[in-house]
Amino acid sequence: MNLAEAIILKNTEKHPLKAAIGFKKKDAGWKELSWQxxxxxxxxxxxxxxxAGIQENDKVAIYSDNSSEWMIFDLAAMAIGAISVPIYSTNNAEQAEYIIDDSQAKIILVGxxxxxxxxxxxxxxESSSLETVIISKKAVWIKKEFSSFYLEDFIAKASPEFECCPKEYDDAATIIYTSGTTGTPKGVVLTHGNFIRALDAHFEFFKFKNFEEELSLAFLPLTHVFERSWSLLCLYGGARVYFLEDPKNISKALEEVKPTMMCAVPRFFQKVYAGVLEKAEEGSSLKKKIFGWAVETGWQTAELKRNERPVPFGLKIKEAVADTLVFSKIKKRMGGRLWFLPCxxxxxxxxxxxxxxSVGIHVTVGYGLTETTATLTLFPLTHFEHGTSGKPLPGVELRIGENGEIQARGNGIMKGYYNRPEETRKVFTEDGxxxxxxxxxxxxxxxxxxxxxLKDLMKTSNGKxxxxQPVENLLTNNNFIQQIVLIAEGRQFVSALIVPNFEFLKDYLKKNNIPFTQWEDIVKNEKINDFYKEKIKELQGELSDYEKVKRFTLMPAEFDINAGEITPxxxxxxxxxxxKYADIIEEMY
Incomplete structure (x- = not known):
């Protein structure tokens, strides 16, 4: 079955007037489109x-920030049997050209x-396969003589009457180029069947009630398999999806949209967690006691619910008080209605x-890759185990291979890397x-x-x-540390490059009467370095001695997407x- 058909036809027939998607235009409020x-x-x-001449199996690229047009173009391409090729909005011209050339895309939507x-x-x-550029925003200045059209004009005379191109489960739906932390991007070919079976497996796994009433806010890049799969899942199940163009506006959008569900990356949760703890720490001794009591009460309740045990009436009363005094304020900052957050x-x-x-928000930790249509495992709603990545989805099998490597097979596994048979063979065992x-x-x-x-495992010169990741997570859970990179391979001890959380550090400077000049000077300041030494010493208390960061360098700016230092x-x-920072690293040794 065609994925676009599975999403659109089912829901337009079932509830044509119900809202399907939401979006916000510049200087205007949020608007919705009905399923019809x-x-x-x-x-x-x-x-x-x-x-425009696009035929079945032609490639159609999308090079844009999140928007309703992004999803419309994606589903439209799949509806005609074409293959959509998303490109990260943060990619530069050279990176975009590589993907267009490699996939031989004919039409591209830009934002x-x-x-x-x-x-x-x-x-x-002359050598490019690209024939036409479609632009989603009228604010963009275009050169119409170069086959450029605003989306509104491009579709103006087209008919809304359409029959989706029939597709088999094994037919390609999209090619997603891995952002990758290493190597040249490879095009992961995912099929209509990969998506549909994975979506069905999620609904079988969770057995959601009244899913059509849910509202998801899409703020991670739709180009990434995680947000895209999650947003498609929401639409597939008849829920509303609001698209946030600029993720920097997430705090404001949460309060405006008030979503019930939203997928996010660990850094989002770490920042909220660190911010709440910092605020609690700044409060009076009474407020600290109330906060501690509330968290303990919430934890007792959460543990009973996790194990599907009844919550005693007295504990329910305590939880209601804890929610009124503490948790409701935390949840309000996140819109007030969030209860389910895949991570x-x-x-x-x-x-x-x-x-x-404890607060009453279920973070559904999961594990997967682009090559597995996102999810392999995830927390169920109950009987999950903190500190794990959950249990396999229906239709997914896992085993542990050589060197402790996780191996998988099942519904979501990719067809292969586009035009790279040798690379494809390398990532599959002989038995598939x-x-x-x-x-x-x-x-x-x-x-x-x-x-x-496996590629990140480090071996010190002492053989340890x-x-x-666990050490980096431990340290970035603190609100004064934004990013960190551990160094240990072939070294006598562990060192680190640390990016401070500049927002919190600025407050610290004010409170301690340290004049702010520029970050290049602040990160070299002796008092600031002593402060971080004590902070790191305190955070690493439970680690083995050989795992502890012995030396570090504070960086004057965050690692940057545009500089190729972090993925989207x-x-x-x-x-x-x-x-890039080899000289700085060598100075620590």
Whole structure:
């Protein structure tokens, strides 16, 4: 079955007037489209693409920030049997050109002026496969003589009457180029069947009640398999999805949209957690006691619910008081209605998931890759185990191979890397299992426990193996540390490059009468370095001596997407950072 057909036709027939998507235009409030209107626009766009000469299995690229147009274009491309190719909005012209050339995309949707200018540059090259550029925003200045059209004009004369191109489960739906922390991006081919079976498996796993009443806010990049799969799942199940264009506006959007569900990366939860703890620490002794009591009360309740045990009446009363005094204020800052938050992209410390569970927000930790259509494992609603990555979805099998590598097979496993048969062969075993490149184990209750990326495991000169992620998570859970990269491979001891949380550090400077000049000077300030030494010493108390950071360098600016230092989902590209800051690292040894 065609994925676009499975989403659009079912819901337009079931509840045509119910809201499907929400979006916010500049200087205006949030608006919604009903399923009927959403379906009409998707099918008008599909007809327009067909009229422009796009045929079955042609490639259609999307190079834009999150928007309703992004999702419309994606579903329209799949509806005609074309293959959509998302490009990160943060990619520069050279990176975008590589993906367009590799996939041989014919049409591209762009969002802003910089993306249009980059696409136009590619379009004008004789060797390029690109034929047409479509622009979602009228604010973008375009050159119509170079086959450039605003989306509104492109679809204006197209008919909303449309029959989706029939598709088999094994037919390609999309090619997603891995953002990757290492190596050249490879195009992961995912099929209509990968998506549909994975979506069905989620509903079988969770058995949601009244899912059509849920509202999700899409703020992670739709280009990434995590947000895209989650947003497609929400639409597939008839829930509303609001699209946030600029993730920097997440705090304001949460209060305006008041979502009930939202997927996020670990850094989002770490920042909320650290911020709450900092505020509690600044309060009076009475407020600290109330906060501690509330968290303990919430934890007792959460543990009973996790194990599906009844909550005594007295504890229910205590929980209601704790919610009124403490938790409601935390939840209000997140919109007030969030209860279900899938978390992926990297590991999340158990103390963070336990905290949110105490507050009454279920963080559904999961594990997966682009090559597995996102989810392999995740927390169920009950009987999950903190500190693990949950249990396999229905239709997913896991095993632990050589060197502790997690291997998988099942519904979501990719068809392969586009035009790279040799690379595809390398990631599959002879008996057909996909090799994830991650190390882990399966506990006696069937939960997956991630140890680390096999490529990231470090061996000190003393022969000790160190998995950097758990240590990095431990330190970035603190509100004064924004990013960190551990160094240990072939070294006598562990060192680190640390990016401070500049917002919290600025407050610290004021409170301690340290004049602010520029961050390059502040990170070299002796008092600031002493402060971080004490902070790190305190945080590392439970670690083995060989795992502890012995020396560190404070960085004057965050690792940056545009500089290629982090991925669009905020994972540090370790190899890039180690190479770029090699001189600074050597000074620590």
């Amino acid at each position: 209107k959403f379906g009409e626009i998707v099918f008008k766009t599909a007809n327009a693409l067909r009229n 802003d002026q910089a993306q249009y200018d980059a696409a136009l540059q590619i379009l004008q090259k 992926g992209g990297a590991s999340l410390s158990p103390e963070v998931t336990k905290f949110f569970e 299992w996909f090799k994830t490149g991650d190390a882990g184990k399966i506990d006696d209750k069937g939960n997956l426990v991630i140890t680390d990326r 193996y160190i998995a950097p 989902t905020l994972k540090v590209k370790r190899g890039v950072v180690l190479k």
